[in-house]
Structures are given as structure tokens and as C-alpha cells.
Amino acid sequence: MSENSDPLLALRSAIKSRATITFSKDGAPVPSLASATHIDLSPSQSYARATPTRWKKSGSGNEGYTLDALYLVFQLQGASGGEYMKQARENGMTVGMVSITERKAVLDYLEGRISDHPSIIQEDAGKGDGSAPAGAATSPQKRRHYVPDAKDVQVVKRMRQNEVELEDRHTVLRGQKLNDFTNLRNIYADKLKKLKDASKTGAAVPAPPSPKARVQGAPIILVSSSPTALVTMYNVQRFLGESVFETSQEARANAGNNRPPELIHIYRKVDIPSNDGTTSMRQATRRYAVYDNAEKMPPDGWDRVVCVLTTGQAWQFRPYKWSEPRALFHHVKGMHVSWANDPPNPKIADWNVTEIKIDKNRRHVDKSTVAHFWRVWTTGWA
Structure with missing residues (x-):
């Protein structure tokens, strides 16, 4: 074909x-x-x-x-x-x-990494003569040895090649590679034996070392430095910290038209598992750092960046580690912030970003908007 x-x-x-x-x-x-x-x-x-x-x-x-x-x-x-x-x-x-x-x-x-797949229906798959032979005898005959038709053999081969094994929610999670954990079991067998011997003799069991944090320092959120951006260094503290949106112009006027700080810290209360070994939760305060200039971040800044707020303008990413939007939002979570009544922005269609819509007049929906912002990307941090 x-x-x-x-x-x-x-x-x-x-x-x-x-x-x-x-x-x-x-x-x-x-x-x-x-x-x-x-x-x-x-x-x-x-x-x-x-x-x-x-x-x-x-x-x-x-x-x-x-x-x-x-x-x-x-x-x-x-x-x-x-x-x-x-x-x-x-x-x-x-x-x-x-x-x-x-x-x-x-x-x-x-993309050409494989040339065929069992799910692809072949052009001539399923063709074959399934009609009954003419002139079939009606009287009982002596059973003859079955000789397969060459055409039927080819049809069956193609059917077997295109056969798809049905999967369910259990089989789809099974890996095809068999893992041998014998070495790991041998390592821990010796440790378990020592723990059992220590418990029998009443010796104190040393406490395991506390795990290191996955990221040293506060996670970083980058906002746009554009004066037309809805979320800037002027209003990000109140928007993400207090779940109340006010325009950058209003926030700047309330601050006395001062220059915004280079760094803003936002504190958010989260529920994390307790340390007592039970399933109960405890509340902790997590700190986030906000910048609008990537060059002001510390040397390890890009190892800590977890979210970028964009207006859809590609020039925002020029000083970034990944200046191409698709590459950037492959490594960090992207959020496109716009008014709720704005039409879709075609520039971000393939950027892999999440839309955050802010209503111009209904301030009572700000809380749900900010909750959606945190829920989208913070899973796994707490």
C-alpha cells in the first residue's frame, strides 16, 4: 500500500x-x-x-x-x-x-524506532476463501487423513502474528524483565540475624540514620518579570500565600511604589506523615522561594526550580537553563496564568503547561484557584 x-x-x-x-x-x-x-x-x-x-x-x-x-x-x-x-x-x-x-x-x-507492531492490521490480513467445497458428498465416507491447505497455513500465520494478548489492570503492571534479588537478600540476611541476636541478649539496637532531604534548600518558583504579567513579585506573596488576588498595579501602589524584592519567601502549611510509625498525619510548614530573575538564583538554583509561571511570551526563557519552551517544561512544571475570559493562546498549545485562570471580579474563587495551583505540582514534595 x-x-x-x-x-x-x-x-x-x-x-x-x-x-x-x-x-x-x-x-x-x-x-x-x-x-x-x-x-x-x-x-x-x-x-x-x-x-x-x-x-x-x-x-x-x-x-x-x-x-x-x-x-x-x-x-x-x-x-x-x-x-x-x-x-x-x-x-x-x-x-x-x-x-x-x-x-x-x-x-x-x-518516529521510526520500530518498523511494525502486532496492532497494525496488514493490508491482506483476513483474506481467504472460507466457502465450502462444491459437490461435497452427502453419504458417509471413510475418514481421510487431513492435509492442510497451503493458503490456510499462510492465513493462520498472519493471524498469529497479529494476535493481541488482552491485558487487565494487573498484567499491565507486570514487568517483562525478571529481577534476581538473591544478592540483596543475602546482604540483609546477615543484618537481620544480628538484630535478632541483639534482641535476644537485650543489647540496644542502633537507630537507622535519618535520610537526607531530596533537595537541599527551598523549592524555587519562577515568575515572569513582564509588567503585563498577572502574577509578579508585587502580588505573588498575597496570591499564593493568602489566596487573594490583586493586580500588580494595586499591590505596587499599596507598597508605596517601591521596587519589588529580588527574593520572596512563601510559607505554606502541609500535612505530612507522623514520625511515630502510624498512619496519622501531622502539620508542617513548607517554605518556597520566588524569583523573577533566573540570574539572581543561587548556584544550585536550577536543581531546585519546580515551577515556572509564564504569560506565553517566549522571551521570558532566554536567560533560563532551557531557553526552548518544550525542553523547559519537560524538566519543570509550567503554569500559564491568564484571565478566565481570555481566548486560548495558540502559542502554548504544545508547551506542556497547565492553565491557571483568574476571574477578574469574583474574588471568592481565588482560594479554589490557588488550591488547584498547589495541587497540580506539589504531589510528592510533602
Whole structure:
């Protein structure tokens, strides 16, 4: 089958050749897949986004994924599982998106790391003559030795090649590599023996050393230095610390029009597990450092940066360790802050950032907005 007539091969060829893939609606170009009806792989190749492909869905017979579902796997390759599903729904994929467990295989095929996959329906798969032979005898006959038809053998081979083993929530978590923990067991067997002997003799068991913190110093949040940014060094303290939003102009006026500090600390109370070995929780205060100038950070600053607030302007990242937005937001969490009634920003469509929407008038929703901000990326820090 030629690439011109097969959308799966055409998409793979366009991605491997790094061709510019665009979107259109009614023959006119549009900025994003969400508003498009067609995907233009080249000036001469345009497919409806819902065009079915030969990549078969798991557990759905011979129904294939649509072209836009496969393209979103490539476009959102750096996104986490939850972010991938969210972005897919925003691009119109309410159903039919590629499952989390199949993303890697689809991406490997589209980028040319593998040449085939069992889920790809072959062009001639399933063809064969299944009709009954003419002139079959109706009277009982002596049983003859069965001789398989050569055509049937080839069909069965192709069926076995395309066979997909069904997976459930248990088998999908099992690794294929067998790990041998014999060495580890031998190491701890000696330690356990010493502990048992010490308990029998009444000797004191030494306390284990306290684990080192994963990151030395406060986690860092970077905000934009743009005067048009909604969250700046003037109002970030009250917004993230007190869950109350006021514009930068208001905050600057309340501060006497002074220059903002180079560093602001925000303290937030979090629940962490108790040290008594039970499942109870205790409250602790966590400190975060906020900068709007990456060059003012300490030498180990980029090892501690956990979140970047952006207005969608790429110049903000020029002095950063990763000046390209896609590379930056592959390493740290990105937050795009805008007004709730602002239209979608096409520049950030493939930046892998989370939208933080601020209402201009309803201050009572600020608390839920800030809670969403902390919840999105702080899981695992406390």
C-alpha cells in the first residue's frame, strides 16, 4: 500500500522527515487541532482528522484509531498521563484516544524506532476463501487423513502474528524483565540475624540514620518579570500565600511604589506523615522561594526550580537553563496564568503547561484557584 493512500504510513513518513504538519477547516488554515477538521501532512496530502487508520484498538475487533488520535500521541509525547488525557479532551478527543499503555508503542512506530507492531492490521490480513467445497458428498465416507491447505497455513500465520494478548489492570503492571534479588537478600540476611541476636541478649539496637532531604534548600518558583504579567513579585506573596488576588498595579501602589524584592519567601502549611510509625498525619510548614530573575538564583538554583509561571511570551526563557519552551517544561512544571475570559493562546498549545485562570471580579474563587495551583505540582514534595 502506498503512503499516499494509507494515512498511517503518510503520518509516519511526515514525522520521520520532520515535515511541517498543519491543520485546516473548510480549506482555510487554523492554528490548532481543536478547531480543525483536516490534518495537512504536506501540500498534497490532507486527511480528515477522523480518518480511521490500520492501528487497531485493543479489545475492539478490527476498529482502528483515528488519524488525530495517533497525531496527539506524537504532539503530547512529553506530557504525563493525566496531562495527556486532559489535552486530548481539549483537542476534541472525548472518546477514541490512544490508551496510556499503548502510547510508547505508537510513538516508537511513528518516529521510526520500530518498523511494525502486532496492532497494525496488514493490508491482506483476513483474506481467504472460507466457502465450502462444491459437490461435497452427502453419504458417509471413510475418514481421510487431513492435509492442510497451503493458503490456510499462510492465513493462520498472519493471524498469529497479529494476535493481541488482552491485558487487565494487573498484567499491565507486570514487568517483562525478571529481577534476581538473591544478592540483596543475602546482604540483609546477615543484618537481620544480628538484630535478632541483639534482641535476644537485650543489647540496644542502633537507630537507622535519618535520610537526607531530596533537595537541599527551598523549592524555587519562577515568575515572569513582564509588567503585563498577572502574577509578579508585587502580588505573588498575597496570591499564593493568602489566596487573594490583586493586580500588580494595586499591590505596587499599596507598597508605596517601591521596587519589588529580588527574593520572596512563601510559607505554606502541609500535612505530612507522623514520625511515630502510624498512619496519622501531622502539620508542617513548607517554605518556597520566588524569583523573577533566573540570574539572581543561587548556584544550585536550577536543581531546585519546580515551577515556572509564564504569560506565553517566549522571551521570558532566554536567560533560563532551557531557553526552548518544550525542553523547559519537560524538566519543570509550567503554569500559564491568564484571565478566565481570555481566548486560548495558540502559542502554548504544545508547551506542556497547565492553565491557571483568574476571574477578574469574583474574588471568592481565588482560594479554589490557588488550591488547584498547589495541587497540580506539589504531589510528592510533602
